[in-house]
Amino acid sequence: MQFEVFTLLPEVFPPYLESSILKRAIQRGLIGIHLHNIRDYTHDKHHITDDTPYGGGGGMVIKPEPIFEAVETVLGLASLPSPPTPVPNIPIILLTPQGRVFNQRMAEELTRHERIALLCGRYEGVDERVREHLVTDEISIGDYVLTGGELPALILIDAVARLIPGVLGDPTGAKDDSHSMGLLEYPHYTKPSDFRGWKVPDVLLSGDHAKIEKWRREQALLRTFNKRPDMLEKAELTKEDLKFLKSLGFE
Numbered sequence: 001m002q003f004e005v006f007t008l009l010p011e012v013f014p015p016y017l018e019s020s021i022l023k024r025a026i027q028r029g030l031i032g033i034h035l036h037n038i039r040d041y042t043h044d045k046h047h048i049t050d051d052t053p054y055g056g057g058g059g060m061v062i063k064p065e066p067i068f069e070a071v072e073t074v075l076g077l078a079s080l081p082s083p084p085t086p087v088p089n090i091p092i093i094l095l096t097p098q099g100r101v102f103n104q105r106m107a108e109e110l111t112r113h114e115r116i117a118l119l120c121g122r123y124e125g126v127d128e129r130v131r132e133h134l135v136t137d138e139i140s141i142g143d144y145v146l147t148g149g150e151l152p153a154l155i156l157i158d159a160v161a162r163l164i165p166g167v168l169g170d171p172t173g174a175k176d177d178s179h180s181m182g183l184l185e186y187p188h189y190t191k192p193s194d195f196r197g198w199k200v201p202d203v204l205l206s207g208d209h210a211k212i213e214k215w216r217r218e219q220a221l222l223r224t225f226n227k228r229p230d231m232l233e234k235a236e237l238t239k240e241d242l243k244f245l246k247s248l249g250f251e
């Protein structure tokens with residue numbers, strides 16, 4: 001899967017991409033992350049990418065021309081004056097606090113695409129014509145405002161990339177994740193079995209896989225019930241699950 005990232009700050013990406021599981025995924029050719037500096041698509045002497053907003057007010061707005069040119073060039077879209085035709089199957093995603101709030105389902109959906117374009121905003125935002133005539137989707141990573149879309153883009157890349165087969169060392173790694181089943185994940189323990197008198201639950205040392213599975217499912221349900229009861233509304237629950245949840249007081 002290829003990510004085409006359009007940004008004014010390409011230098012913030014390599015430190016993370018070159019020191020995580022993603023580094024190995026890139027080396028093994030499972031993902032490719034291509035960074036495109038929007039500034040490279042300016043044509044004036046000072047390479048200006050932003051300007052003051054029409055109508056006044058504070059802050060600067062990223063100009064439409066370099067963004068359109070960068071995305072059209074890299075994705076091979078027909079250029080202006082006719083509006084670019086969206087390339088089927090390549091989503092052009094603007095990272096913005098005004099977008100749909102990102103979640104695990106959206107990460108799973110994005111794995112279906114071979115190529116994804118991510119557009120990182122900065123300053124007060126991007127010229128509205130980018131939103132209207134270039135992007136195909138807008139995604140927010142949560143209801144708070146950051147200084148730009150670079151961290152959100154990295155978060156999206158990380159969440160999507162780890163779902164691609166082979167990226168995680170353990171092929172079942174993403175299966176039981178919190179959120180992947182619509183529930184929070186059960187607790188994990190490793191050695192020692194006794195740390196400062198705090199013991200690992202006996203069932204995990206029992207070697208009885210059926211019992212361990214049951215315990216893990218119940219712990220996932222218990223955690224979700226205690227921490228994120230809202231998630232239970234949408235989770236796929238079996239009769240057994242419902243019986244257990246009722247015993248906790250779930251209606």
Ligand code: ADE
Nearest residue numbers: 095096140141146148152
């Ligand atoms: N840019 C600034 N804040 C953001 C957010 N919460 N999500 C996505 N992009 C952003």
